[in-house]
Amino acid sequence: MSRILGPDDIRRALARIAHEIVERERTEGLVLVGIADRGDHLALRLAREIATIEGAQIPVGVLDITFYRDDIGMTAEAPEVHETRIPFDITGRTVILVDDVLFTGRTIRAAMDALTDLGRARRIRLAVLVDRGHRELPIRADFVGKNVPTQLGDDVRVLVTEVDGEDGAVVQDGPAGRTIREAPAVAGQEESA
Amino acid sequence: MNEHLLSMHDVTADDVIRILDTAESFREVGTRVIKKVPALRGRTVVNLFYENSTRTRISFELAAKRLSADVINFSSGGSSVSKGESLKDTALTLQAMGADAIVIRHSSSGSPFQLTRWVRGHVLNAGDGTHEHPTQALLDLYTMRERLGRLEGLRVGIVGDVLHSRVARSLSFGLVKMGADVTLVGPATLIPPDAPQWGVQVSYDLDEVLSKLDVCYLLRVQTERQRLEYFPSVREYARLFGLNRSRVRLLPEGSLIMHPGPMNRGVEIDSDVADLPQSVIEDQVTNGIAVRMALLYLLLGGRHGDGGEAGDG
Numbered sequence: 001m002s003r004i005l006g007p008d009d010i011r012r013a014l015a016r017i018a019h020e021i022v023e024r025e026r027t028e029g030l031v032l033v034g035i036a037d038r039g040d041h042l043a044l045r046l047a048r049e050i051a052t053i054e055g056a057q058i059p060v061g062v063l064d065i066t067f068y069r070d071d072i073g074m075t076a077e078a079p080e081v082h083e084t085r086i087p088f089d090i091t092g093r094t095v096i097l098v099d100d101v102l103f104t105g106r107t108i109r110a111a112m113d114a115l116t117d118l119g120r121a122r123r124i125r126l127a128v129l130v131d132r133g134h135r136e137l138p139i140r141a142d143f144v145g146k147n148v149p150t151q152l153g154d155d156v157r158v159l160v161t162e163v164d165g166e167d168g169a170v171v172q173d174g175p176a177g178r179t180i181r182e183a184p185a186v187a188g189q190e191e192s193a
Numbered sequence: 194m195n196e197h198l199l200s201m202h203d204v205t206a207d208d209v210i211r212i213l214d215t216a217e218s219f220r221e222v223g224t225r226v227i228k229k230v231p232a233l234r235g236r237t238v239v240n241l242f243y244e245n246s247t248r249t250r251i252s253f254e255l256a257a258k259r260l261s262a263d264v265i266n267f268s269s270g271g272s273s274v275s276k277g278e279s280l281k282d283t284a285l286t287l288q289a290m291g292a293d294a295i296v297i298r299h300s301s302s303g304s305p306f307q308l309t310r311w312v313r314g315h316v317l318n319a320g321d322g323t324h325e326h327p328t329q330a331l332l333d334l335y336t337m338r339e340r341l342g343r344l345e346g347l348r349v350g351i352v353g354d355v356l357h358s359r360v361a362r363s364l365s366f367g368l369v370k371m372g373a374d375v376t377l378v379g380p381a382t383l384i385p386p387d388a389p390q391w392g393v394q395v396s397y398d399l400d401e402v403l404s405k406l407d408v409c410y411l412l413r414v415q416t417e418r419q420r421l422e423y424f425p426s427v428r429e430y431a432r433l434f435g436l437n438r439s440r441v442r443l444l445p446e447g448s449l450i451m452h453p454g455p456m457n458r459g460v461e462i463d464s465d466v467a468d469l470p471q472s473v474i475e476d477q478v479t480n481g482i483a484v485r486m487a488l489l490y491l492l493l494g495g496r497h498g499d500g501g502e503a504g505d506g
Contacts, residue, residue, distance in 0.1 A: 067230035078494025081218040
């Protein structure tokens, strides 16, 4: 297992993303929506950074995408459900989706479907802490903390203090001999779990 | 989780917590403008109702629809059942049509279990005879936890015709499993003789227990099952066991009044009592949809076994 980001790297990456967001998007009408259960904490931190930079209070919501996953019924147990709490109307707003790891893109596809059911956002942007490649859908991030080249079978995890007791990002090598054919299903579960 | 939900004995305390936590997420879905998620797209849920029911059937129907499943309602009147088709043949027909889950209500205790021997889909018991009604118990547990913040140590009185009540049985089993203190209250003729083995207490005097309750759960006087010899008259029942204003005053501050519906106002519950703020009967109905969504999701959302276990065909 190797560490790709430490606590300071995460702090700097989020500060930079916050600067990029205020530079490229108007803070007026801007909302952050984090994908449970790591992205929501990252979204809150981004909002704090933006408040420090611009003095603007950006509303933050948390989105659970479980009901929109494309692999329901394919995993042994029904995927665990988290809370969705978006206490504002997203219609007409610029929504920045925040997630920890961008991988196949399936989570983001699900998140966009979920957002569409909640209202008609003016635009949706994507901010991720780690982009590890291996997209299976035509999706890219607008704001990236760090690009990390990985093997398809690797396990990439972002840790946040609020959930894991520490900040960081680690890569665990996939089991040797795993074929490319069977890797996506396994990796897809990890990504959206 | 077990493959079917036939009885509260099919779920562990951990399962109950998982069901209630999942239901909480579905409560949020129920507050949206678009109250629908695609989780069970392409699955078929059959409501097989051999007994009259409005709220349970509608609640299950709404739950399945909000999960984007296809719903087929099959009630005994106006179907081949009225032409004399047996439960088994109906089950095999539904099986052949590819039902992923069957929600069954039947006047015969044990019929949901029978059904599991004939079909491959998941079976959910929506009330069988005087046996069990587990989804009602789970929505009641959800409502108590939501309102009072816990289940462990809660003091719950279940009042009325326990003998004929599948709700009382399922709820007692569920509450005892979650560490609550249950007292069954009613005339001796309506308390099942084996009740002490459920891990509950028994009382024949409502006024004596009211001051020690966090939840006063009233059962419907089931006139359709009542052979009338269980108590002398409805008036006497109402006088001894009906919840009226003066009895409500004996309940501790913050306690809840619950009823599985449909109510007989003026019998087990006075009309003005049913409309008090501490009576959460409407919450029970709203929560019922979320809890049934959670159950359908948890049962149908995992990979379904091998599919080859349907019994002797």
